[in-house]
Amino acid sequence: MNSRARQRKNLYPFVVLICAIVYLIVKYSSKAILIETYNIIPSARSNTSLEINIVIVLTKGSDTNEYATALNTLECYSALHGYRLIIEHDDRFPECSIHMDKFFRRHCHTHKMMTEELPEDSWIFFIDADNGIANPQRLIDDLIEPDYDIYLYNRFFNWEMAAQYLIKNNERGRDWLRQWSEYEFKTPASTHGSDNGALHVLMMNYLAPEKLHSSGLAKECLSIWDRSGHIGHLFNMESCVRMVIGERTYFPAQRVKIFPKTISFARDLWQLYSHWSTDDFILHAVKERYFKPSSLDYLARRFENLRSALEDPSNDVLLPSPLNDISSCDSVFPLLNKLNIDKCRNGTETWIMDTRFKISEKLHRQMLEEMSDRILKEQVRNIYICAELI
Numbered sequence: 038m039n040s041r042a043r044q045r046k047n048l049y050p051f052v053v054l055i056c057a058i059v060y061l062i063v064k065y066s067s068k069a070i071l072i073e074t075y076n077i078i079p080s081a082r083s084n085t086s087l088e089i090n091i092v093i094v095l096t097k098g099s100d101t102n103e104y105a106t107a108l109n110t111l112e113c114y115s116a117l118h119g120y121r122l123i124i125e126h127d128d129r130f131p132e133c134s135i136h137m138d139k140f141f142r143r144h145c146h147t148h149k150m151m152t153e154e155l156p157e158d159s160w161i162f163f164i165d166a167d168n169g170i171a172n173p174q175r176l177i178d179d180l181i182e183p184d185y186d187i188y189l190y191n192r193f194f195n196w197e198m199a200a201q202y203l204i205k206n207n208e209r210g211r212d213w214l215r216q217w218s219e220y221e222f223k224t225p226a227s228t229h230g231s232d233n234g235a236l237h238v239l240m241m242n243y244l245a246p247e248k249l250h251s252s253g254l255a256k257e258c259l260s261i262w263d264r265s266g267h268i269g270h271l272f273n274m275e276s277c278v279r280m281v282i283g284e285r286t287y288f289p290a291q292r293v294k295i296f297p298k299t300i301s302f303a304r305d306l307w308q309l310y311s312h313w314s315t316d317d318f319i320l321h322a323v324k325e326r327y328f329k330p331s332s333l334d335y336l337a338r339r340f341e342n343l344r345s346a347l348e349d350p351s352n353d354v355l356l357p358s359p360l361n362d363i364s365s366c367d368s369v370f371p372l373l374n375k376l377n378i379d380k381c382r383n384g385t386e387t388w389i390m391d392t393r394f395k396i397s398e399k400l401h402r403q404m405l406e407e408m409s410d411r412i413l414k415e416q417v418r419n420i421y422i423c424a425e426l427i
């Protein structure tokens with residue numbers, strides 16, 4: 038080795054050291070110094086008498102890395118509160134292979150688990166993999182009311198019920214879920230909206246069976262479904278169904294509760310351009326490929342425009358929706374750290390939340406209520422469109 042080469046070799050440790058220093062400066066100046074954080078050390082639920090299973094059924098071959106952040110929060114949340122988190126691919130039950138549509142197959146899968154594996158009277162909280170816990174102090178237990186076995190919620194951007202639910206593992210819960218999965222074989226040859234479209238027709242039958250004989254409208258809802266050629270028709274069918282079953286929250290005879298938009302257990306992350314408050318529980322549409330931290334300024338601007346537009350009730354605002362706005366694929370999730378599941382389990386993990394998009398509970402409530410009112414008006418206009426179809 039000549040002396041020049043040796044000298045160069047002696048420089049290596051210095052180069053490495055300088056790189057490390059630069060890295061640390063960049064890392065901590067952006068994380069610790071510039072971002073103000075809101076820290077939560079949630080404590081475990083005190084009453085564990087309810088047995089709760091959080092169930093996620095993935096299509097065979099799908100990659101959980103796509104949901105790494107969301108699943109990390111669910112794992113931590115479950116470990117902390119003693120919920121059983123079950124994440125499975127949908128090819129375990131041969132009986133469910135009769136389902137060609139993956140959306141219905143997952144309900145068949147869950148129904149099999151309920152029938153064969155999960156304890157009687159335990160609860161099934163069925164959600165998609167892209168749900169992140171935004172507030173680990175909120176409990177699934179608190180959604181449950183003594184006389185109700187089936188819980189659904191209204192999505193925000195339109196009037197559809199989400200295909201995520203909380204049900205009790207009893208006769209009623211299992212029967213309801215079996216009926217839903219079997220709708221695959223009753224869907225018309227139209228743009229039927231898969232399990233989500235079918236959920237509405239199921240609920241019309243389930244909550245208002247008498248109407249199918251007595252009401253021309255109920256028949257018309259089915260006819261719209263049969264003739265549906267695009268997603269707009271699907272929304273017509275859904276508003277039609279909502280008119281038949283009524284804008285109610287509680288259906289005591291069937292032990293069903295449908296949470297209104299503003300107090301539902303989950304909402305889409307993009308609904309407020311990634312802004313959140315301590316009033317949120319679960320944020321939906323949390324996918325790694327949607328995370329674009331570079332768009333912080335853009336999201337902040339869009340949010341500000343929305344906020345000020347909503348202040349004027351006469352203003353006709355185009356509300357965020359996956360149908361009219363690319364922002365639904367552009368988001369940031371508020372959690373900054375990767376949660377350590379062992380620490381979650383013994384209640385010592387800190388959830389470090391990014392405050393840059395944190396808004397007050399008051400503003401959060403005001404905006405959601407204002408948006409919810411506007412969407413209800415749109416829903417009513419949509420009923421007129423149905424009426425014209427009739």
Ligand SMILES: *[C@@H]1O[C@H](CO)[C@@H](O)[C@H](O)[C@H]1NC(C)=O
Binds near residue numbers: 085086087
């Ligand atoms: C725990 O929760 C169950 C079910 O909600 C309830 O019946 C019971 O009274 C609670 N126990 C305590 C000690 O609060």
Ligand SMILES: *[C@@H]1O[C@H](CO)[C@@H](O)[C@H](O)[C@H]1NC(C)=O
Binds near residue numbers: 380383385
């Ligand atoms: C909690 O778990 C973490 C990780 O296993 C461990 O380092 C810590 O000592 C535990 N704390 C308590 C209070 O048990």
